[in-house]
Amino acid sequence: xxxxxxxxxxxxxxxxxxxxxxxxxxxxxxxxxxxxxxxxxxxxxxxxxxxxxxxxxxxxxxxxxxxxxxxxxxxxxxxxxxxxxxxxxxxxxxxxxxxxxxxxxxxxxxxxxxxxxxxxxxxxxxxxxxxxxxxxxxxxxxxxxxxxxxxxxxxxxxxxxxxxxxxxxxxxxxxxxxxxxxxxxxxxxxxxxxxxxxxxxxxxxxxxxxxxxxxxxxxxxxxxxxxxxxxxxxxxxxxxxxxxxxxxxxxxxxxxxxxxxxxxxxxxxxxxxxxxxxxxxxxxxxxxxxxxxxxxxxxxxxxxxxxxxxxx
Amino acid sequence: xxxxxxxxxxxxxxxxxxxxxxxxxxxxxxxxxxxxxxxxxxxxxxxxxxxxxxxxxxxxxxxxxxxxxxxxxxxxxxxxxxxxxxxxxxxxxxxxxxxxxxxxxxxxxxxxxxxxxxxxxxxxxxxxxxxxxxxxxxxxxxxxxxxxxxxxxxxxxxxxxxxxxxxxxxxxxxxxxxxxxxxxxxxxxxxxxx
Numbered sequence: 001x002x003x004x005x006x007x008x009x010x011x012x013x014x015x016x017x018x019x020x021x022x023x024x025x026x027x028x029x030x031x032x033x034x035x036x037x038x039x040x041x042x043x044x045x046x047x048x049x050x051x052x053x054x055x056x057x058x059x060x061x062x063x064x065x066x067x068x069x070x071x072x073x074x075x076x077x078x079x080x081x082x083x084x085x086x087x088x089x090x091x092x093x094x095x096x097x098x099x100x101x102x103x104x105x106x107x108x109x110x111x112x113x114x115x116x117x118x119x120x121x122x123x124x125x126x127x128x129x130x131x132x133x134x135x136x137x138x139x140x141x142x143x144x145x146x147x148x149x150x151x152x153x154x155x156x157x158x159x160x161x162x163x164x165x166x167x168x169x170x171x172x173x174x175x176x177x178x179x180x181x182x183x184x185x186x187x188x189x190x191x192x193x194x195x196x197x198x199x200x201x202x203x204x205x206x207x208x209x210x211x212x213x214x215x216x217x218x219x220x221x222x223x224x225x226x227x228x229x230x231x232x233x234x235x236x237x238x239x240x241x242x243x244x245x246x247x248x249x250x251x252x253x254x255x256x257x258x259x260x261x262x263x264x265x266x267x268x269x270x271x272x273x274x275x276x277x278x279x280x281x282x283x284x285x286x287x288x289x290x291x292x293x294x295x296x297x298x299x300x301x302x303x304x305x306x307x308x309x310x311x312x
Numbered sequence: 313x314x315x316x317x318x319x320x321x322x323x324x325x326x327x328x329x330x331x332x333x334x335x336x337x338x339x340x341x342x343x344x345x346x347x348x349x350x351x352x353x354x355x356x357x358x359x360x361x362x363x364x365x366x367x368x369x370x371x372x373x374x375x376x377x378x379x380x381x382x383x384x385x386x387x388x389x390x391x392x393x394x395x396x397x398x399x400x401x402x403x404x405x406x407x408x409x410x411x412x413x414x415x416x417x418x419x420x421x422x423x424x425x426x427x428x429x430x431x432x433x434x435x436x437x438x439x440x441x442x443x444x445x446x447x448x449x450x451x452x453x454x455x456x457x458x459x460x461x462x463x464x465x466x467x468x469x470x471x472x473x474x475x476x477x478x479x480x481x482x483x484x485x486x487x488x489x490x491x492x493x494x495x496x497x498x499x500x501x502x503x504x505x506x
Contacts, residue, residue: 005470006362035472097361 004098005035006046011092012066020073021118021150022085023058025066026094033064039125040103040189040215043067044263045084046095052263053080056122056191056215057099058151061129067096070150072118078265103215105129109185111137114174114200116192117150122215123191124151127158138162140178142196145169176203182211190214225284231307235277249299258312260299267301274299279308323386324394325375328458328488329445331396337445337457338506349437349501351450352404353426356381360389361470364427372399372453374492378432389466395486396458402431402484403440410478417477424475430467431484438501440485447490447506451499454491461486 009026017023028034042056059068071088074081088094105111105126113123123139130137139159143149145167155163166174176199179188188211190200197214204212227245232252234241243252250272253260262272267285276297282305285298295311328334355364359382370378377384377398383391390397407429413421426434433450443457463479 004361006359008363095362 004044004100006044006095006097007034008093009034009067009096011088011090011094014088014090017070017152018072018148018150022071022073022088023151024069024071024088024094025059026069026096027066029093034067035098036064037061037067037099038101039105039129040122041099041101041125042103042122043069043099044097045069045080046097047080047083051078051080051265053084054264056103056125058121058124059128061125062132067099068124070118070121072150103189103191103213106187106213107135108187109136110183110187111135112179112186112188113137113139114142114176114179114188114190114192114196115139116142116196117144117148119190119192119196120149120151120155121191123189124154124158126189127155127162131158138164140164140166140174142166142168142174142192176200179204182207184211186211188212225282227303228305230304232304233278233307233309235309235311243303248301249303253299253310262300265300267298270298272298272300275311276304276308277311280305281308323376323383323388323391323397325377325398325488326394326396326458327375328396328398328456328486328490331458333459334396334445334457340445343442343446344439345503347437347439347503349435351433351495351497351499351501352436353434353497354378354495355427355430355432355434356384357430358382358385359387360391364430366427369494369496371494372489372492374489377489381432396488397486398489399433399455399487400431400461400484401433401435401438401440401487402429402461403438403482404434404436406479406482406484407434409482410475415478418474422473422475422478424471424473428471429475429484430470431461433495435501441482443485443503447504448502449504450501451495452491452493453489453495454504455487456490457485458488459486460484 010029011024012027013025015023037057039061042054044052044054046052055069057067058070071081071084073085103122111130113126115123120141127139139162146152166172190197229245230243232241232243232249241252241256243249250260250262260272263269268287270287273296275295281297282303283293284301288296288298329338354367354370356367356378357364372378382388383397407424410422410424444459446457448455461484463476463483465476468474468476
Protein backbone atom coordinates (compact mmCIF):
# COMPACT_ATOMS: atom_id res chain seq x y z
CA UNK A 1 0.00 0.00 0.00
CA UNK A 2 1.36 3.35 -0.88
CA UNK A 3 1.78 5.93 1.84
CA UNK A 4 -0.60 8.85 2.10
CA UNK A 5 -0.62 11.74 4.52
CA UNK A 6 -3.18 11.49 7.31
CA UNK A 7 -4.97 14.67 8.35
CA UNK A 8 -7.07 15.55 11.37
CA UNK A 9 -10.12 17.08 9.72
CA UNK A 10 -13.04 18.80 11.40
CA UNK A 11 -16.63 17.80 10.72
CA UNK A 12 -18.05 21.11 9.47
CA UNK A 13 -21.47 19.71 8.68
CA UNK A 14 -23.24 16.44 9.51
CA UNK A 15 -26.71 15.52 8.28
CA UNK A 16 -28.67 12.46 7.25
CA UNK A 17 -29.06 12.26 3.49
CA UNK A 18 -31.17 9.11 3.87
CA UNK A 19 -32.57 7.55 7.06
CA UNK A 20 -29.42 5.46 7.56
CA UNK A 21 -26.82 7.48 5.66
CA UNK A 22 -24.70 10.15 7.34
CA UNK A 23 -23.42 12.85 4.99
CA UNK A 24 -20.35 14.72 6.25
CA UNK A 25 -18.46 17.82 5.15
CA UNK A 26 -14.85 17.65 6.36
CA UNK A 27 -12.58 20.69 6.44
CA UNK A 28 -8.99 21.28 7.49
CA UNK A 29 -8.84 23.29 10.71
CA UNK A 30 -5.73 25.19 9.54
CA UNK A 31 -5.54 25.09 5.77
CA UNK A 32 -8.09 26.62 3.40
CA UNK A 33 -7.41 23.96 0.77
CA UNK A 34 -7.26 20.19 1.04
CA UNK A 35 -5.06 17.97 -1.15
CA UNK A 36 -6.31 17.70 -4.72
CA UNK A 37 -8.40 14.77 -5.86
CA UNK A 38 -10.17 13.51 -8.94
CA UNK A 39 -13.65 12.06 -9.42
CA UNK A 40 -13.80 8.43 -8.26
CA UNK A 41 -11.28 8.90 -5.45
CA UNK A 42 -11.72 7.58 -1.92
CA UNK A 43 -10.22 8.43 1.46
CA UNK A 44 -9.35 6.22 4.41
CA UNK A 45 -11.17 7.01 7.62
CA UNK A 46 -9.28 5.85 10.71
CA UNK A 47 -11.21 4.58 13.70
CA UNK A 48 -9.86 5.06 17.24
CA UNK A 49 -8.99 1.35 17.42
CA UNK A 50 -6.73 1.69 14.40
CA UNK A 51 -9.15 0.13 11.94
CA UNK A 52 -9.48 1.80 8.57
CA UNK A 53 -12.55 2.17 6.37
CA UNK A 54 -12.65 3.51 2.84
CA UNK A 55 -15.21 6.03 1.64
CA UNK A 56 -15.58 7.55 -1.82
CA UNK A 57 -15.55 11.32 -1.97
CA UNK A 58 -19.02 12.49 -2.99
CA UNK A 59 -18.54 16.23 -3.44
CA UNK A 60 -17.28 18.35 -6.30
CA UNK A 61 -13.59 17.71 -7.13
CA UNK A 62 -13.25 21.39 -8.10
CA UNK A 63 -14.08 22.43 -4.52
CA UNK A 64 -10.82 22.11 -2.59
CA UNK A 65 -12.30 23.62 0.59
CA UNK A 66 -13.92 20.40 1.83
CA UNK A 67 -14.21 16.65 1.44
CA UNK A 68 -17.68 15.12 1.45
CA UNK A 69 -18.32 11.50 2.38
CA UNK A 70 -21.52 9.53 3.00
CA UNK A 71 -21.53 6.65 5.47
CA UNK A 72 -24.28 4.06 5.56
CA UNK A 73 -25.01 2.71 9.02
CA UNK A 74 -24.53 -1.06 8.92
CA UNK A 75 -25.40 -2.47 12.36
CA UNK A 76 -24.37 -5.96 11.28
CA UNK A 77 -21.14 -4.70 9.71
CA UNK A 78 -17.70 -4.52 11.22
CA UNK A 79 -18.48 -1.62 13.56
CA UNK A 80 -16.89 1.25 11.64
CA UNK A 81 -20.10 2.78 10.34
CA UNK A 82 -21.85 2.55 13.70
CA UNK A 83 -18.90 4.29 15.35
CA UNK A 84 -18.97 7.02 12.69
CA UNK A 85 -22.71 7.62 13.09
CA UNK A 86 -22.34 7.90 16.85
CA UNK A 87 -19.20 10.02 17.02
CA UNK A 88 -18.81 12.15 13.91
CA UNK A 89 -21.01 15.06 14.95
CA UNK A 90 -20.37 18.64 13.88
CA UNK A 91 -17.12 19.86 15.40
CA UNK A 92 -15.70 16.35 15.86
CA UNK A 93 -12.24 15.53 14.52
CA UNK A 94 -11.90 12.73 11.97
CA UNK A 95 -8.58 11.18 10.99
CA UNK A 96 -8.65 11.06 7.20
CA UNK A 97 -6.01 10.15 4.63
CA UNK A 98 -5.29 12.10 1.48
CA UNK A 99 -7.41 10.73 -1.39
CA UNK A 100 -6.46 7.97 -3.77
CA UNK A 101 -8.28 7.04 -6.95
CA UNK A 102 -8.87 3.41 -7.92
CA UNK A 103 -11.80 4.34 -10.15
CA UNK A 104 -10.63 7.16 -12.42
CA UNK A 105 -12.85 8.60 -15.15
CA UNK A 106 -11.69 7.69 -18.62
CA UNK A 107 -12.29 10.16 -21.44
CA UNK A 108 -15.15 8.66 -23.45
CA UNK A 109 -17.75 9.70 -26.02
CA UNK A 110 -20.46 8.51 -23.68
CA UNK A 111 -20.35 7.50 -20.03
CA UNK A 112 -22.92 5.28 -18.33
CA UNK A 113 -22.93 5.26 -14.54
CA UNK A 114 -24.87 2.56 -12.68
CA UNK A 115 -25.24 2.86 -8.92
CA UNK A 116 -27.02 0.81 -6.30
CA UNK A 117 -27.80 2.49 -2.97
CA UNK A 118 -24.71 3.78 -1.15
CA UNK A 119 -22.65 2.86 -4.25
CA UNK A 120 -23.81 6.22 -5.59
CA UNK A 121 -21.07 8.18 -3.77
CA UNK A 122 -18.25 8.25 -6.39
CA UNK A 123 -20.77 9.08 -9.11
CA UNK A 124 -21.73 12.40 -7.53
CA UNK A 125 -18.16 13.54 -8.11
CA UNK A 126 -18.17 12.02 -11.60
CA UNK A 127 -21.44 13.77 -12.47
CA UNK A 128 -19.88 17.08 -11.41
CA UNK A 129 -16.81 16.39 -13.52
CA UNK A 130 -18.66 15.13 -16.62
CA UNK A 131 -20.99 18.13 -16.49
CA UNK A 132 -18.03 20.49 -16.26
CA UNK A 133 -16.36 18.78 -19.23
CA UNK A 134 -19.61 18.95 -21.19
CA UNK A 135 -19.47 15.19 -21.78
CA UNK A 136 -22.41 12.97 -22.61
CA UNK A 137 -23.46 10.79 -19.69
CA UNK A 138 -26.38 9.07 -18.02
CA UNK A 139 -26.64 8.00 -14.39
CA UNK A 140 -28.84 5.02 -13.49
CA UNK A 141 -29.59 5.09 -9.79
CA UNK A 142 -31.13 2.00 -8.15
CA UNK A 143 -32.63 2.33 -4.68
CA UNK A 144 -35.64 1.15 -2.76
CA UNK A 145 -37.36 4.53 -2.83
CA UNK A 146 -36.57 8.20 -3.26
CA UNK A 147 -36.55 8.67 0.52
CA UNK A 148 -33.96 5.91 0.90
CA UNK A 149 -31.74 7.15 -1.95
CA UNK A 150 -28.70 8.99 -0.52
CA UNK A 151 -27.67 12.28 -2.16
CA UNK A 152 -30.68 12.28 -4.48
CA UNK A 153 -31.33 16.02 -4.19
CA UNK A 154 -27.72 16.86 -5.10
CA UNK A 155 -27.86 14.50 -8.07
CA UNK A 156 -31.11 15.95 -9.38
CA UNK A 157 -29.55 19.40 -9.28
CA UNK A 158 -26.35 18.28 -11.06
CA UNK A 159 -27.77 15.82 -13.58
CA UNK A 160 -31.27 17.00 -14.44
CA UNK A 161 -32.77 14.65 -16.99
CA UNK A 162 -29.53 12.63 -17.21
CA UNK A 163 -30.50 11.01 -13.88
CA UNK A 164 -32.62 7.89 -14.31
CA UNK A 165 -34.02 6.54 -11.06
CA UNK A 166 -35.05 2.94 -10.52
CA UNK A 167 -37.00 2.65 -7.27
CA UNK A 168 -37.98 -0.93 -6.50
CA UNK A 169 -40.77 0.10 -4.11
CA UNK A 170 -42.28 2.01 -7.01
CA UNK A 171 -42.07 -1.14 -9.06
CA UNK A 172 -39.30 -0.06 -11.39
CA UNK A 173 -36.26 -2.28 -11.59
CA UNK A 174 -33.07 -1.53 -13.44
CA UNK A 175 -32.52 -3.71 -16.48
CA UNK A 176 -28.92 -3.62 -17.77
CA UNK A 177 -30.35 -3.97 -21.28
CA UNK A 178 -31.08 -0.22 -21.20
CA UNK A 179 -27.32 0.38 -21.50
CA UNK A 180 -27.70 -0.76 -25.09
CA UNK A 181 -25.50 -2.81 -27.38
CA UNK A 182 -21.72 -2.53 -27.33
CA UNK A 183 -20.19 0.49 -28.92
CA UNK A 184 -16.54 1.43 -28.82
CA UNK A 185 -17.05 4.93 -27.44
CA UNK A 186 -19.00 4.07 -24.30
CA UNK A 187 -17.54 3.42 -20.85
CA UNK A 188 -19.67 1.90 -18.09
CA UNK A 189 -19.06 2.32 -14.35
CA UNK A 190 -20.86 0.21 -11.75
CA UNK A 191 -20.87 0.70 -8.00
CA UNK A 192 -23.12 -1.06 -5.55
CA UNK A 193 -23.95 -4.50 -4.20
CA UNK A 194 -22.25 -7.50 -5.75
CA UNK A 195 -25.46 -8.65 -7.43
CA UNK A 196 -25.72 -5.37 -9.32
CA UNK A 197 -22.11 -5.69 -10.48
CA UNK A 198 -22.80 -9.29 -11.50
CA UNK A 199 -25.96 -8.31 -13.38
CA UNK A 200 -24.23 -5.53 -15.33
CA UNK A 201 -21.13 -7.57 -16.02
CA UNK A 202 -23.32 -10.46 -17.14
CA UNK A 203 -25.35 -8.28 -19.48
CA UNK A 204 -22.20 -6.72 -20.93
CA UNK A 205 -20.32 -10.00 -21.23
CA UNK A 206 -19.39 -9.29 -24.83
CA UNK A 207 -17.91 -5.85 -24.03
CA UNK A 208 -14.13 -5.45 -23.72
CA UNK A 209 -13.08 -5.44 -20.06
CA UNK A 210 -11.44 -2.02 -20.29
CA UNK A 211 -14.79 -0.37 -21.03
CA UNK A 212 -16.39 -1.63 -17.80
CA UNK A 213 -15.25 -0.20 -14.48
CA UNK A 214 -16.28 -1.15 -11.01
CA UNK A 215 -15.04 -0.77 -7.48
CA UNK A 216 -15.00 -3.75 -5.17
CA UNK A 217 -14.85 -2.84 -1.52
CA UNK A 218 -16.05 -6.25 -0.46
CA UNK A 219 -14.54 -9.65 -1.14
CA UNK A 220 -16.89 -12.24 -2.53
CA UNK A 221 -17.11 -14.99 0.01
CA UNK A 222 -18.30 -18.43 -0.88
CA UNK A 223 -21.80 -18.64 0.56
CA UNK A 224 -21.49 -22.39 1.05
CA UNK A 225 -18.32 -22.02 3.10
CA UNK A 226 -18.70 -23.21 6.65
CA UNK A 227 -15.96 -22.08 9.01
CA UNK A 228 -14.43 -24.76 11.23
CA UNK A 229 -12.26 -24.25 14.29
CA UNK A 230 -8.53 -24.83 13.83
CA UNK A 231 -5.26 -24.44 15.65
CA UNK A 232 -2.56 -21.88 14.82
CA UNK A 233 1.00 -22.62 15.99
CA UNK A 234 3.53 -19.81 16.25
CA UNK A 235 6.71 -21.17 14.68
CA UNK A 236 9.19 -19.16 16.76
CA UNK A 237 7.73 -19.92 20.18
CA UNK A 238 5.61 -23.02 19.74
CA UNK A 239 2.64 -21.14 21.21
CA UNK A 240 -0.69 -22.74 20.25
CA UNK A 241 -3.79 -20.67 19.63
CA UNK A 242 -7.28 -22.02 19.06
CA UNK A 243 -9.23 -20.20 16.38
CA UNK A 244 -12.95 -20.83 17.00
CA UNK A 245 -15.34 -21.19 14.07
CA UNK A 246 -16.88 -17.77 14.64
CA UNK A 247 -13.63 -15.80 14.86
CA UNK A 248 -10.93 -14.85 12.38
CA UNK A 249 -7.29 -15.84 12.74
CA UNK A 250 -6.48 -12.13 12.73
CA UNK A 251 -8.73 -11.50 15.75
CA UNK A 252 -7.22 -14.42 17.66
CA UNK A 253 -3.65 -13.25 16.93
CA UNK A 254 -4.55 -9.78 18.18
CA UNK A 255 -6.04 -11.16 21.37
CA UNK A 256 -2.79 -13.03 21.94
CA UNK A 257 -0.89 -9.73 21.77
CA UNK A 258 0.47 -9.91 18.25
CA UNK A 259 0.43 -6.63 16.37
CA UNK A 260 -0.79 -7.39 12.89
CA UNK A 261 -1.36 -4.53 10.46
CA UNK A 262 -4.73 -4.63 8.77
CA UNK A 263 -7.01 -2.39 6.82
CA UNK A 264 -10.04 -3.75 4.99
CA UNK A 265 -10.31 -7.06 6.90
CA UNK A 266 -12.17 -8.39 3.90
CA UNK A 267 -9.33 -10.11 2.06
CA UNK A 268 -8.97 -7.26 -0.41
CA UNK A 269 -6.19 -4.91 0.62
CA UNK A 270 -3.43 -7.36 1.58
CA UNK A 271 -2.27 -5.39 4.65
CA UNK A 272 -2.36 -8.33 7.06
CA UNK A 273 -0.41 -10.77 4.85
CA UNK A 274 1.74 -13.19 6.83
CA UNK A 275 3.83 -16.26 6.20
CA UNK A 276 3.03 -19.87 7.10
CA UNK A 277 4.48 -23.34 6.78
CA UNK A 278 2.92 -26.73 7.41
CA UNK A 279 -0.84 -26.87 7.22
CA UNK A 280 -3.65 -26.83 4.73
CA UNK A 281 -4.68 -23.21 4.36
CA UNK A 282 -8.11 -22.32 3.00
CA UNK A 283 -7.46 -19.11 1.08
CA UNK A 284 -10.57 -16.93 0.99
CA UNK A 285 -9.04 -13.60 0.04
CA UNK A 286 -9.23 -11.73 -3.25
CA UNK A 287 -5.77 -10.24 -3.49
CA UNK A 288 -2.96 -12.71 -2.83
CA UNK A 289 -1.28 -13.84 -6.05
CA UNK A 290 -1.67 -17.57 -6.71
CA UNK A 291 2.10 -17.99 -6.71
CA UNK A 292 2.34 -16.67 -3.14
CA UNK A 293 -0.35 -18.86 -1.63
CA UNK A 294 1.94 -21.76 -0.88
CA UNK A 295 3.53 -19.89 2.01
CA UNK A 296 1.62 -16.62 2.48
CA UNK A 297 -1.91 -15.99 3.73
CA UNK A 298 -4.27 -13.22 4.80
CA UNK A 299 -5.39 -14.01 8.35
CA UNK A 300 -8.39 -11.64 8.15
CA UNK A 301 -10.43 -14.03 6.01
CA UNK A 302 -8.34 -17.13 5.38
CA UNK A 303 -8.41 -20.17 7.64
CA UNK A 304 -6.87 -23.62 7.87
CA UNK A 305 -7.96 -27.20 8.07
CA UNK A 306 -7.10 -28.56 11.53
CA UNK A 307 -3.80 -26.72 12.00
CA UNK A 308 -1.39 -24.19 10.51
CA UNK A 309 2.08 -23.08 11.60
CA UNK A 310 2.67 -19.34 11.23
CA UNK A 311 6.08 -17.81 10.53
CA UNK A 312 6.13 -15.27 13.31
CA UNK B 313 4.54 -8.46 12.16
CA UNK B 314 6.03 -7.84 15.58
CA UNK B 315 6.45 -9.99 18.65
CA UNK B 316 3.78 -9.67 21.35
CA UNK B 317 4.09 -6.56 23.48
CA UNK B 318 2.52 -5.40 26.67
CA UNK B 319 1.87 -1.72 26.10
CA UNK B 320 4.21 0.27 23.89
CA UNK B 321 7.93 -0.52 24.11
CA UNK B 322 10.20 2.49 24.61
CA UNK B 323 11.70 3.48 21.24
CA UNK B 324 15.23 2.22 20.64
CA UNK B 325 17.57 5.12 20.00
CA UNK B 326 21.22 4.92 19.07
CA UNK B 327 23.29 7.44 21.02
CA UNK B 328 24.45 10.07 18.49
CA UNK B 329 28.19 9.71 19.11
CA UNK B 330 27.91 5.91 19.09
CA UNK B 331 26.54 5.92 15.57
CA UNK B 332 29.15 4.84 12.99
CA UNK B 333 29.04 8.28 11.37
CA UNK B 334 28.89 10.33 14.57
CA UNK B 335 31.67 8.40 16.34
CA UNK B 336 34.15 8.87 13.49
CA UNK B 337 33.26 12.54 13.00
CA UNK B 338 33.51 13.28 16.73
CA UNK B 339 37.15 12.18 16.62
CA UNK B 340 37.89 14.22 13.49
CA UNK B 341 38.46 17.96 13.91
CA UNK B 342 37.31 20.48 11.32
CA UNK B 343 34.22 22.13 9.91
CA UNK B 344 32.74 25.58 10.17
CA UNK B 345 32.78 27.21 13.59
CA UNK B 346 32.08 30.93 13.08
CA UNK B 347 28.34 30.78 12.62
CA UNK B 348 25.29 31.59 14.67
CA UNK B 349 21.90 30.38 13.57
CA UNK B 350 18.28 30.49 14.60
CA UNK B 351 15.39 28.10 15.09
CA UNK B 352 12.50 29.00 12.76
CA UNK B 353 9.89 26.28 13.23
CA UNK B 354 9.14 23.25 15.40
CA UNK B 355 6.98 20.45 13.98
CA UNK B 356 5.90 17.09 15.34
CA UNK B 357 3.57 14.34 14.10
CA UNK B 358 1.77 12.04 16.54
CA UNK B 359 2.13 8.93 14.38
CA UNK B 360 3.59 7.69 11.12
CA UNK B 361 2.03 9.40 8.08
CA UNK B 362 0.13 11.97 10.15
CA UNK B 363 0.46 15.60 9.11
CA UNK B 364 3.13 17.54 10.95
CA UNK B 365 1.77 20.02 13.50
CA UNK B 366 3.56 23.24 14.38
CA UNK B 367 4.39 23.96 18.02
CA UNK B 368 5.05 27.31 19.69
CA UNK B 369 7.32 25.50 22.13
CA UNK B 370 8.42 21.94 22.62
CA UNK B 371 9.89 19.80 25.36
CA UNK B 372 13.02 17.88 24.43
CA UNK B 373 13.80 14.80 26.52
CA UNK B 374 17.39 13.59 26.62
CA UNK B 375 17.86 10.17 25.04
CA UNK B 376 14.31 10.06 23.74
CA UNK B 377 13.01 12.92 21.60
CA UNK B 378 10.45 15.72 21.38
CA UNK B 379 7.37 15.12 23.50
CA UNK B 380 4.43 14.35 21.21
CA UNK B 381 6.49 13.33 18.20
CA UNK B 382 6.13 9.94 16.55
CA UNK B 383 9.75 9.02 17.31
CA UNK B 384 9.31 10.00 20.95
CA UNK B 385 6.14 7.86 20.96
CA UNK B 386 7.77 4.97 19.10
CA UNK B 387 5.08 5.15 16.38
CA UNK B 388 7.17 6.51 13.49
CA UNK B 389 7.57 4.84 10.13
CA UNK B 390 11.13 3.89 11.08
CA UNK B 391 10.64 3.43 14.84
CA UNK B 392 11.17 -0.36 14.77
CA UNK B 393 14.72 0.22 13.55
CA UNK B 394 17.14 1.55 16.19
CA UNK B 395 18.76 4.75 14.94
CA UNK B 396 19.54 8.38 15.81
CA UNK B 397 16.08 9.92 15.51
CA UNK B 398 15.49 11.93 18.69
CA UNK B 399 15.40 15.21 16.77
CA UNK B 400 15.77 15.93 13.05
CA UNK B 401 16.75 19.28 11.57
CA UNK B 402 16.76 20.78 8.09
CA UNK B 403 18.14 24.05 6.70
CA UNK B 404 15.79 26.74 5.46
CA UNK B 405 18.52 27.47 2.90
CA UNK B 406 18.01 23.99 1.37
CA UNK B 407 14.26 24.58 1.13
CA UNK B 408 14.90 27.97 -0.49
CA UNK B 409 17.17 26.32 -3.06
CA UNK B 410 14.49 23.75 -3.91
CA UNK B 411 11.99 26.58 -4.34
CA UNK B 412 14.19 28.22 -7.00
CA UNK B 413 14.98 24.87 -8.65
CA UNK B 414 18.66 25.06 -7.76
CA UNK B 415 20.20 22.84 -9.04
CA UNK B 416 17.68 22.15 -11.84
CA UNK B 417 17.29 18.44 -11.17
CA UNK B 418 13.57 18.25 -11.91
CA UNK B 419 10.93 19.92 -14.05
CA UNK B 420 10.67 23.03 -11.95
CA UNK B 421 10.78 24.58 -8.47
CA UNK B 422 9.51 22.52 -5.53
CA UNK B 423 7.96 24.44 -2.67
CA UNK B 424 8.46 22.46 0.49
CA UNK B 425 6.74 24.17 3.41
CA UNK B 426 8.17 23.66 6.92
CA UNK B 427 5.15 21.46 7.75
CA UNK B 428 5.80 19.28 4.68
CA UNK B 429 9.40 18.11 4.97
CA UNK B 430 8.77 16.00 8.08
CA UNK B 431 11.92 17.11 9.93
CA UNK B 432 11.28 18.46 13.42
CA UNK B 433 13.24 21.69 13.34
CA UNK B 434 13.59 24.15 10.47
CA UNK B 435 16.71 26.24 11.08
CA UNK B 436 18.49 29.09 9.32
CA UNK B 437 22.19 29.96 9.39
CA UNK B 438 23.25 26.54 10.67
CA UNK B 439 25.66 24.46 8.54
CA UNK B 440 24.08 21.11 9.38
CA UNK B 441 26.42 19.05 7.21
CA UNK B 442 29.31 20.21 9.42
CA UNK B 443 27.66 19.09 12.63
CA UNK B 444 27.97 15.30 12.54
CA UNK B 445 29.99 14.44 15.63
CA UNK B 446 29.54 17.95 17.04
CA UNK B 447 27.70 19.35 20.07
CA UNK B 448 25.58 22.46 19.63
CA UNK B 449 22.85 24.24 21.52
CA UNK B 450 19.33 25.24 20.53
CA UNK B 451 18.35 27.71 23.24
CA UNK B 452 19.12 25.79 26.44
CA UNK B 453 18.91 22.36 24.87
CA UNK B 454 22.11 20.60 23.82
CA UNK B 455 22.05 18.39 20.73
CA UNK B 456 24.61 15.98 19.32
CA UNK B 457 24.83 15.46 15.56
CA UNK B 458 24.69 11.71 14.95
CA UNK B 459 24.42 11.33 11.20
CA UNK B 460 23.31 13.14 8.09
CA UNK B 461 19.67 12.69 7.26
CA UNK B 462 18.97 10.91 4.04
CA UNK B 463 15.99 11.58 1.77
CA UNK B 464 13.54 8.70 1.54
CA UNK B 465 11.13 7.51 -1.13
CA UNK B 466 8.46 7.46 1.55
CA UNK B 467 8.63 11.26 1.72
CA UNK B 468 8.33 11.48 -2.04
CA UNK B 469 5.30 9.25 -2.01
CA UNK B 470 3.53 10.94 0.85
CA UNK B 471 4.11 14.42 -0.64
CA UNK B 472 3.52 13.44 -4.23
CA UNK B 473 6.58 15.56 -5.10
CA UNK B 474 9.91 14.38 -6.55
CA UNK B 475 12.03 15.53 -3.60
CA UNK B 476 14.37 12.56 -3.33
CA UNK B 477 17.08 13.76 -5.72
CA UNK B 478 17.02 17.49 -4.91
CA UNK B 479 17.26 16.74 -1.16
CA UNK B 480 20.27 14.50 -1.64
CA UNK B 481 23.12 15.68 0.65
CA UNK B 482 21.01 18.48 2.13
CA UNK B 483 18.27 16.49 3.73
CA UNK B 484 19.26 17.61 7.22
CA UNK B 485 20.75 16.15 10.39
CA UNK B 486 19.60 13.47 12.82
CA UNK B 487 20.49 14.32 16.40
CA UNK B 488 20.48 12.93 19.89
CA UNK B 489 19.53 15.08 22.86
CA UNK B 490 22.36 15.48 25.41
CA UNK B 491 20.53 17.96 27.65
CA UNK B 492 16.76 18.29 27.49
CA UNK B 493 14.61 21.35 28.01
CA UNK B 494 12.18 23.67 26.28
CA UNK B 495 12.85 25.08 22.81
CA UNK B 496 10.99 27.84 21.00
CA UNK B 497 11.14 29.39 17.52
CA UNK B 498 13.66 32.25 17.65
CA UNK B 499 16.08 30.31 19.88
CA UNK B 500 19.73 30.90 19.05
CA UNK B 501 21.72 27.94 17.73
CA UNK B 502 25.47 27.81 18.40
CA UNK B 503 28.36 25.38 18.25
CA UNK B 504 29.68 24.12 21.61
CA UNK B 505 33.07 22.79 22.63
CA UNK B 506 33.57 19.05 22.02
